[in-house]
Amino acid sequence: MANQVEPKLIKPLFDELQKERFATIATIDHETGGPNISAISWLLAKDESTIYFAVDNRSRIVQNIKNKGEVAINVIANETTYAINGNAAVKHEKMEGVPLKLALIEVKINEVRDVMFYGSKITQEPEYDKTYDKAAAARLDTQVMEAFRKA
Template structure:
């Protein structure tokens, strides 16, 4: 059985500084069933006890978290795959170039969940398919918010 840690180790914190595909599992507010989302605006804070990420202001995941704050993040990084469980809070709507919400996760447990003998040798990459200047502006605004203490 994999060892469960109470914080994100430093190498994984370093890899969680944005532009990363991360899965988010919440409990659907209406059906009580698990709901999977993909996020990429994400920052792990030093010490490995807090993660912040941004979603659109009316994202289902924000509604779900307001109803039930327990979440799971699926992360690939530091040559493995991790399940990060935590309790999340949702900000009020923030109006920048787009309306968004910042989700703050207080990390409760981190578990390495790669199969026996497995090692990640390359990670998923993606590209933004909208206006590059808009992408740069959004990233700048959002990462500024996520990096606030």
């Protein structure tokens, strides 16, 4: 059913956010004040009210969140599309146990909306392929997810 609103992650969505996946994040641009949308893949639901994600600590996403922490994360899962709105803050400028300079961002969830248009469902979730060294990518993905769980 479209347009359900919850104050936290529902169990099926929480479960889907226990692994790396494609998502988009909308922030408020620190220079223009307008919307800024980026694709991310390193995210994890820490609990039903908190999401962690990681990005290069020089990313515009980090600058935007430091200026204004309101964010919306769009996730396609469970045959639908969710908008997860919350307040984000930089938890760590550099994640421990990860060789890249990744910032750990913590999002405290305000609401979760099922935003799929009426009378429809997603029949295939987005897929992506890492275009650099597959072994290095897998190693880095494991390091990031382990760092999330320790944070």
